[in-house]
Amino acid sequence: MHNDWVRGTCPCCGGDQVIHRVIGMPTAEAHETAPAWVDWAGCTGLGPDRSCEECAHTWWAEDVGAAEEDGDRGEGDDEAPGELAPLRVVGAVLVRDQQILTARRAPSRSSAGLWEFPGGKIEPGESPQQALVRELREELGIEVEVGWLIGRGEADLGDRVLHLDCYWARPIAARPTSSTDHDRLEWVDRGALREREWAGPDVPIVERIVAGAAPQFRER
Template sequence: MRVVAAVITQNGRILACRRAPGRAAAGKWEFPGGKVDPDESPEAALAREIQEELGVEVEIGALLHRASTLVGNTVIDLSCFQAWPTGELPHRSTDHDELRWVPVNELRALDWAEPDIPAVEALSAG
């Protein structure tokens, strides 16, 4: 499954989102994003997913990290892109029960969803 996520930065902090109860990986933290449709580029999918999920517009930057993780019987191919809000900051989500701005050096303290862990490790390493 091809998935994209946004590493949204603001004032030296990164947006982490906690999966809401009743969702897959409920209670785990992740970078916001979602699935890439067959007819979309990863960047277009990410801009669409952030608009749908967080209700904000973002500028998509460079690919920061890509890794594949086996979760159950599904391989999750997660591409994480740098992103910046172009207007208001996100304050709600359709998929998450908490949004938190986290300094890079505190990312590892959160309980991350499995597919996001390689990106968290890469970001934390500098």
């Protein structure tokens, strides 16, 4: 039933105390060889198949990870509706001295002129947090510490749905001064976020932040 168990990390807090809930009846071999962090829910098991003992977050494993098809953020493919998996991307809400970094899409990019939180697509084999570290290194030329998940924004691309998961983050050393995807980077106070015209998927994240969501990071 399961040859190689991989525990993985929590897509919310980044912790490694993940519990797998397996729905269905296991073979005797699978039951005997399963790690202690596997919970056999049986045929009547309901609810998400993953949970985190550290932050109590729950999720479905199939709802986290790389997109099955290539595509840039905000752009769809030519497949028929309903045939493509969600395009999964991550964004960083970078914080510094009570201010938040906002980025304006460059004229050469889709959604030009709209503001967003920097980030990009999750590649195969990456956790959301790993993808965000890589994307910010490539896009902004910085190293960051990734914090907890803030929430998810979505957009209908016509033939595909985009899922944007945004995380708190903070620069480890140097602060970004330029971007490969944006023509303007600005640090603003929380209340000034409403004054910008945001890309659709980022709007729910902005609303949560303006409503008072506080930065969260794992204890060192």
